[in-house]
Amino acid sequence: MTEGSHSDVQPARQGRNWFTAGWIAMGRGLTMFFLGLLAVFLAWFAIVGMSLTLLGFGLFLVPGLVAALRWSANAQRRLTGKTGVRIAEPYAPAPRTEGGWKGAWRKCEAIFTDSATWRDMLWAQCAVTVTGLFAIIPFASLVHGLFGMLLPFIWEPVVQAWDGTWYMFVPVRSQDSAWIAGGLGLLEIPVGLLIAPYVLRLHARITHSLLAPTAKARMGRRVEHLARTRTDVVDSSAAEIRRIERDLHDGAQARLLAMGMKLGAAESLLDENPEAVRTLLAETRDASVRALEELRDLVRGIHPPVLADRGLVDAVRSLALESRLQVQVTANLPARPEPAVESAAYFAVCELLANATKHSGARRVLVDIQYRANALAVSVTDDGHGGAGLESGSGLQGVQRRLAAFDGTLGISSPVGGPTTVSLQIPCALTVMP
Incomplete structure (x- = not known):
């Protein structure tokens, strides 16, 4: 999923009762408040570091201080995401820089020109005022309710310490009024638990308006993503053309050249040595069979006929039949995706099955193909020893680049x-193929 392709606001998890949900929301709100309090100090430290850039050595302080502020903002984004309001990171990628003064200046320049830096600053200033008050209201309701429940037992010293004590709308002057305050406090606690999820959701929406990427930032990242994937597609296409040229040159072309030479030799020996001609013709026939097989393999590597004729599911099932592993394919695909999407998914499954065969030590593989939420979803699960990752080889990175184009x-x-x-x-969208 790319940034901005779906709404940032998602429905919160259902199924919890109001009591449990209230306590969870109250705890998250309190955590958000203290996280915002930390962000205030980090923001002021960052501002001091920025002011010291005029003296030079602030250039080396700003990246670390801003990184700490961004850590607190990302922690707030993660907590807000647990309420159902998703907030994507808006930061521009860090530039590649060298060390020394020049590198420090380039880092600070990237920080100063990134609008997300200043939005984090704005959020930090609101984190214990506007948004912070919303986050702490349910917890404050709990504390105030507990205080009201204690008033029937401590009202006299409280009244002596604070003349004219009120609890909500009740003036506490006697034991009877203290009992009324206690009853109100007893009611205030469940009210606080009831409103906690809703107050936290309101807090999350305000936080979203402060910390979410702006439309300009979204567009910039989208353009950057498209430029990067376009470059990857061009490089991948060039590499694929070079592979096809190499396979043709080293395979079928070499065999066809050898066949021509053998046919020439057979022609020169036709009258003198018929037996040698027969042997040469047999070798030429075998070479033609191998050349044909190599051409078929090459065609399959470009776009397998079974994929074009019968679709993704049957093409993957043909891979399963050819694999040395026990491959089970399950699918629920009501129609066919676009040919380009089918091709990308097919070759991704090819690479994953090859990885499972070569590196995982697996015996069984489950391939599941589904269409849900307007997307083709494919999962490949093997019972191998694990430990796979993007950093472990170029195969998975190649799959990732192929998918990024879509x-x-x-x-x-x-x-x-x-x-x-x-x-x-x-x-993708599904299409009914003729």
Whole structure:
């Protein structure tokens, strides 16, 4: 899923009763308040560091101080996401810089020109005022309710300490009024638990308006994503053309050249040595069979006929039949995706099955193909020893680059000891092919 492709606001998890949900929301609100309090100090430290850039040595302080502020903002984004309001990170990628003064200046320049830096500053100033008050209201209601419940037992010293004590709308002057305050306090606690999720959701929406990427930032990241994926597609296409040229040159072309030479030799020996001609013709026939097989393999590597004729599910099932592993394919695909999406998913499954065969030590593989939420979802699970990751080789990185051209995503779950599950998501529409 790409940033901005779906709404940032998602429904919160259902199923909890109001009591449990209230306590969870109250705890999150209190955590958000103290996190915002920390962000205030971090923001002021960052501002001091920025002011010291005029003296030079602030250039080396700003990146670390802003990184700490961004850590607190990201922690707030994660907490807000648990309420159902998703907030994406808006930061521009850090530039590649060298060390020394020049590198420090380039880092600070990237920080100063990133609008997300100043939005974090604005959020930090609101974190214990506007948004912070919303976050702490349910907890304050709990504390105030407990105080009201204690008033029937401590009202006299309280009244002596604070002349004219009121609890909500009740003036506490006697034991009877203290009991009324206690009853109100007893009611205030469940009210606080009831409103906590709703107050926290309101807090989350305000936080979203402060910390979410702006439309300009979204567009900039989208343009950057498209430029990067375009470059990857161009590089991948060039590499594929070079591979086809190499396979043709080293394979079928070399065999056809050898066949021509053998036919020439057979022609020169036709009258003198018929037996040698027969042998040469047999070798030429074998070479033609091998050349034909290589051409068929090459065609399959470009776009398999079974994929074009019968679709993704049957093409993956043909891979399963050819694999040395026990591959089970389950699918629920009511129609066919676009040919380009089918091709990307097919070759991704090819690469994943090849990885499972070569590196995982697996015996069984489950391939599941579904269409849900306007996206083609493919998962490949093997019972191997695990430990797979994008950093472990170029195969998975190549799959990721291939999917990125379609705004697709690649997810990997591969704990040591297995199992390994690789999930693909490619946004697409289904079409009924003739």
